[in-house]
Amino acid sequence: MFLPALILLAATSSQTPDAAALIASLKRPVPATTAYTEVRFLHQLTRPLVLHGELDYGGANKLGKRVDAPYRESTQVEGDGVTVTRDGRAPRHFDLERAPELKVLMGGFSALLGGDANALTSLYTIALVDNAPNWTLTLVPRDAGLSKHLREFVIDGTAADPRCFSLQQANGDSSVMLLGALAATTLPQPPTSAALAAICRATQ
Amino acid sequence: MSPRRRFAAIALWWLVLALAAFGVQRTLVVGNDLRGFLPPPRNADQKVLMDEIGDGPASRLLLMAISGAPAERLADLSRGLVQALRGDARFTQVFDGGESVAQLDPALLPYRYLLSPTLDRAQFDAAFLHDQLEQRIEDLGSPAGAALGEILSRDPTLETLALAQRWTPRHAPVLRDGVWFSARGEALLIAATRASGLDAAAQSNASAAVRAAFTALPDAASAKIEISGPGYIGAQVAANTRAEAERLSAIGTAGFALLLLIAYRSWSVLALVALPLASGALAGLAAIIAIFGGAHGITLAFGFTLLGVAQEYPVRVFSHRAAAETAAETVRAVWPLLRLAIVSACIAYLAFLVSGVPGLQQLAVFTIVALLVAGFATRWLLPALLPEKFRDVESSPLMQRAHRWLAAMPRPRALPWVALALGLLALWFAPAPLWQNDLAALAPAPAKELARESELRAALGAPDVRYLLVLHANSADGVLRLAEAISPQVDKWISTHAVDDVELPSRWLPSLETQRGRQARLPDRAALTTALDAALADVPFKPGYFAPFLDDVAAARGLPPLDAQTFERSPFGARLAAMLIERDGAWYGLATLDGVHDPAALAGIAAQTQGAVKLLDLKSESEALVAQYRMRILQALGVAFVLLVLAVGLAFRDWHRAWHVLAPMTLATLLAIAVLRACGVPLSLFHLVAVTLAAGLGLHYALFFERPVADAAEARRTLHATLVCVAAAVLVFGLLATSAVPVLRAIGATVALGVSFHFILSTQMAMRADDAR
Numbered sequence: 016m017f018l019p020a021l022i023l024l025a026a027t028s029s030q031t032p033d034a035a036a037l038i039a040s041l042k043r044p045v046p047a048t049t050a051y052t053e054v055r056f057l058h059q060l061t062r063p064l065v066l067h068g069e070l071d072y073g074g075a076n077k078l079g080k081r082v083d084a085p086y087r088e089s090t091q092v093e094g095d096g097v098t099v100t101r102d103g104r105a106p107r108h109f110d111l112e113r114a115p116e117l118k119v120l121m122g123g124f125s126a127l128l129g130g131d132a133n134a135l136t137s138l139y140t141i142a143l144v145d146n147a148p149n150w151t152l153t154l155v156p157r158d159a160g161l162s163k164h165l166r167e168f169v170i171d172g173t174a175a176d177p178r179c180f181s182l183q184q185a186n187g188d189s190s191v192m193l194l195g196a197l198a199a200t201t202l203p204q205p206p207t208s209a210a211l212a213a214i215c216r217a218t219q
Numbered sequence: 220m221s222p223r224r225r226f227a228a229i230a231l232w233w234l235v236l237a238l239a240a241f242g243v244q245r246t247l248v249v250g251n252d253l254r255g256f257l258p259p260p261r262n263a264d265q266k267v268l269m270d271e272i273g274d275g276p277a278s279r280l281l282l283m284a285i286s287g288a289p290a291e292r293l294a295d296l297s298r299g300l301v302q303a304l305r306g307d308a309r310f311t312q313v314f315d316g317g318e319s320v321a322q323l324d325p326a327l328l329p330y331r332y333l334l335s336p337t338l339d340r341a342q343f344d345a346a347f348l349h350d351q352l353e354q355r356i357e358d359l360g361s362p363a364g365a366a367l368g369e370i371l372s373r374d375p376t377l378e379t380l381a382l383a384q385r386w387t388p389r390h391a392p393v394l395r396d397g398v399w400f401s402a403r404g405e406a407l408l409i410a411a412t413r414a415s416g417l418d419a420a421a422q423s424n425a426s427a428a429v430r431a432a433f434t435a436l437p438d439a440a441s442a443k444i445e446i447s448g449p450g451y452i453g454a455q456v457a458a459n460t461r462a463e464a465e466r467l468s469a470i471g472t473a474g475f476a477l478l479l480l481i482a483y484r485s486w487s488v489l490a491l492v493a494l495p496l497a498s499g500a501l502a503g504l505a506a507i508i509a510i511f512g513g514a515h516g517i518t519l520a521f522g523f524t525l526l527g528v529a530q531e532y533p534v535r536v537f538s539h540r541a542a543a544e545t546a547a548e549t550v551r552a553v554w555p556l557l558r559l560a561i562v563s564a565c566i567a568y569l570a571f572l573v574s575g576v577p578g579l580q581q582l583a584v585f586t587i588v589a590l591l592v593a594g595f596a597t598r599w600l601l602p603a604l605l606p607e608k609f610r611d612v613e614s615s616p617l618m619q620r621a622h623r624w625l626a627a628m629p630r631p632r633a634l635p636w637v638a639l640a641l642g643l644l645a646l647w648f649a650p651a652p653l654w655q656n657d658l659a660a661l662a663p664a665p666a667k668e669l670a671r672e673s674e675l676r677a678a679l680g681a682p683d684v685r686y687l688l689v690l691h692a693n694s695a696d697g698v699l700r701l702a703e704a705i706s707p708q709v710d711k712w713i714s715t716h717a718v719d720d721v722e723l724p725s726r727w728l729p730s731l732e733t734q735r736g737r738q739a740r741l742p743d744r745a746a747l748t749t750a751l752d753a754a755l756a757d758v759p760f761k762p763g764y765f766a767p768f769l770d771d772v773a774a775a776r777g778l779p780p781l782d783a784q785t786f787e788r789s790p791f792g793a794r795l796a797a798m799l800i801e802r803d804g805a806w807y808g809l810a811t812l813d814g815v816h817d818p819a820a821l822a823g824i825a826a827q828t829q830g831a832v833k834l835l836d837l838k839s840e841s842e843a844l845v846a847q848y849r850m851r852i853l854q855a856l857g858v859a860f861v862l863l864v865l866a867v868g869l870a871f872r873d874w875h876r877a878w879h880v881l882a883p884m885t886l887a888t889l890l891a892i893a894v895l896r897a898c899g900v901p902l903s904l905f906h907l908v909a910v911t912l913a914a915g916l917g918l919h920y921a922l923f924f925e926r927p928v929a930d931a932a933e934a935r936r937t938l939h940a941t942l943v944c945v946a947a948a949v950l951v952f953g954l955l956a957t958s959a960v961p962v963l964r965a966i967g968a969t970v971a972l973g974v975s976f977h978f979i980l981s982t983q984m985a986m987r988a989d990d991a992r
Binding site for chain 2: 053055057059060061062064066080082086088090095097099101109110112113114116117120160
């Protein structure tokens with residue numbers, strides 16, 4: 016009768032490390048590819064925008080974001096340069112500096128998938144809420160320049176797998192990205208922030 | 220005069236000169252511009268050409284790089300520096316990449332529909348708007364779309380973006396933290412000075428202002444700023460050349476003083492020898508100020524060089540003083556010859572006065588006044604101040620031996636003719652080119668500086684300094700229309716890599732006609748509302764979101780087209796203002812070029828446009844001006860030579876004697892040039908001036924050697940004076956010849972060489988053999 020409790024205890028202690036240990040456990044070999052479904056809540060629009068596609072992390076400073084539906088688009092970040100390609104149009108190149116949201120995503124990905132807690136800590140103040148096996152990391156930018164654009168960056172996960180990336184913009188817009196298996200989830204119509212948060216934090 | 224009063228008088232003379240020098244220095248305006256030297260432009264075309272030579276938009280640019288700190292810090296420093304320099308009247312434009320179309324005056328924003336080329340190809344109908352709105356949805360869906368911001372409701376077709384792209388140089392550096400950065404991680408800036416790129420003083424002043432503004436920025440000490448650019452490098456080269464010339468002159472002056480002490484064993488000679496020359500120089504400067512109001516830097520440099528002749532006047536008085544003579548008697552004895560030398564030189568320089576070239580006229584006024592005053596001072600002031608006891612130089616055993624040796628020297632009659640033949644052969648077979656027209660080659664910039672400059676220029680996508688496209692029309696709008704007309708040709712050049720980029724004035728502002736055409740294609744409010752509603756049917760923008768767009772289009776329909784004057788008052792107007800200039804009612808557009816690979820292809824535009832558009836090659840144009848100027852100098856020197864021959868011949872009333880004086884001078888000049896040419900030296904203006912100075916000195920040698928004298932002692936005094944003069948000239952100019960700066964070497968070597976030939980040939984051809992007795 017003690018055995019399960021002991022196992023549980025051992026499991027709990029190993030599953031409640033500090034944020035740094037958690038981030039270290041997220042390290043992935045590159046390239047890492049994952050499907051996503053993204054819901055963007057934008058103040059200009061009457062309904063949220065829902066995008067399906069694939070994220071492709073190719074190592075530090077290399078990130079691809081492909082949109083397959085409802086239109087086709089590919090965004091490639093390499094170093095400081097961004098290239099956006101849309102069907103039937105000439106590729107557009109610009110500086111990563113001019114796309115703060117992309118920069119956050121890029122930095123976050125690099126640090127998370129690289130298991131580099133120090134890099135994240137230098138950019139954000141990090142809070143960890145642990146409901147083993149689920150957890151939620153909330154990252155708030157330290158840099159005044161970045162917080163002009165981004166209020167917080169929330170990562171939900173289970174065990175060693177991130178499930179959702181949520182960005183809360185300073186202007187009230189927000190986006191939630193459901194990753195991996197969650198990308199196939201059938202969304203409520205219309206999708207709401209609360210419903211998405213529930214999906215991200217649901218126990219499996 | 221008692222020694223004490225004599226001393227007081229010398230001190231007084233120096234004091235007067237010092238005061239005069241102070242006054243002259245206070246009022247003298249020195250221009251360092253070669254253009255002031257040239258004949259005044261006769262028409263507006265020439266005026267524009269003159270303006271752009273050394274003064275074109277590209278040559279006024281200071282290129283700057285800030286490094287040595289983290290990127291955010293560098294970006295802050297860059298912004299701070301731009302802020303500081305924008306308030307500084309010495310700069311007309313300052314850019315660090317931080318300027319955006321959003322800075323356009325909100326009142327001007329509706330003009331984007333007239334400035335952007337979108338309406339040339341599209342109509343604001345339902346299909347076009349629908350396509351645009353779908354793209355905006357995709358933009359909003361992209362993590363890269365945040366840049367759109369709040370302009371979206373005003374500008375759903377992104378005309379502001381189209382304008383920003385149009386106004387960005389094709390090879391602009393990347394932006395980081397909102398400012399330009401180089402591939403090496405330096406923050407890059409560019410500033411245009413108000414002063415000409417040729418104005419060395421203003422250019423060093425401007426770069427000093429940049430450094431001061433940079434140092435005053437908070438935390439600037441952690442980073443460093445590097446400045447480059449044509450004007451900056453030019454100023455540095457000028458300063459280095461001046462420092463080198465001053466260093467060598469200081470050594471030369473010390474050597475000259477030592478030489479005088481050895482020659483005369485008298486300290487008072489040191490105090491007196493410079494007085495006539497200094498008086499002459501100041502009088503010459505005063506005359507230039509009185510007549511012309513200012514002087515050109517090169518006039519002064521040439522004038523002071525030519526004035527070296529006057530250094531001989533007091534030496535002649537010192538050396539010719541016999542033991543029993545008073546100073547006044549000595550001067551009276553040598554004066555007729557000295558006067559002949561001075562007057563004939565002045566008559567010769569009159570040729571420069573009638574040349575019609577302002578720089579040469581200044582040179583003539585300076586030289587003539589200076590020589591006359593130096594001669595006057597030698598004749599009437601100097602004798603009173605000479606000490607009563609004086610060593611007669613003829614008694615020195617060394618002089619006696621030297622004179623015997625020189626007098627006994629063989630004088631083969633054929634020697635001058637052989638020398639003449641050899642000289643002509645050397646001139647004939649000397650390697651090309653005969654002339655050096657590139658004045659920059661005479662004071663070259665360090666290769667490292669030039670490499671850095673072209674690196675920064677490439678990184679900034681800054682325009683080429685050498686080439687410029689000039690568009691000519693009779694109004695500002697005409698220039699813009701012309702620019703639009705050649706724009707397809709320019710695109711062809713770019714696609715065939717004849718040139719990397721051309722910044723036409725129409726890139727900034729379309730012509731009134733083009734603007735009206737676009738305006739006519741804008742739908743009225745009702746039509747646009749209908750089209751927009753149709754476009755919005757299946758695109759989820761909130762109702763009424765695009766009301767500001769409807770307002771702007773309605774406003775744009777009612778605007779008077781934007782003219783150059785109004786646009787020039789906007790934050791981007793400085794760019795256009797620098798490109799549109801008016802001269803005598805004619806308008807010129809200056810299009811800067813970047814990366815010219817095939818100038819011949821570009822030059823063809825003149826034929827296609829009947830000369831309305833021309834490719835200006837500033838390097839070859841300025842070389843042509845130098846050649847033109849040299850032609851004028853050569854003509855003036857030719858006339859001067861004829862005048863000199865007439866003056867000497869008339870003074871002697873004996874052509875045989877005149878021949879003995881003029882022939883060695885002429886032959887020596889020819890031989891000096893022949894030796895330079897045989898060594899492969901292409902000749903420049905500076906060589907011509909140096910040769911003229913040497914000829915002036917040679918005239919003295921020949922005149923005094925040819926002078927009939929009463930006895931051998933007087934002949935020895937003549938030899939002493941001449942040897943002192945020759946030794947001084949060879950010492951001072953020989954030192955210059957050792958310089959690494961080509962222009963100093965050119966003057967130094969030419970004068971030292973010339974003086975040597977003049978001396979040798981004077982002893983051969985002018986010296987009276989009967990003196991040997």
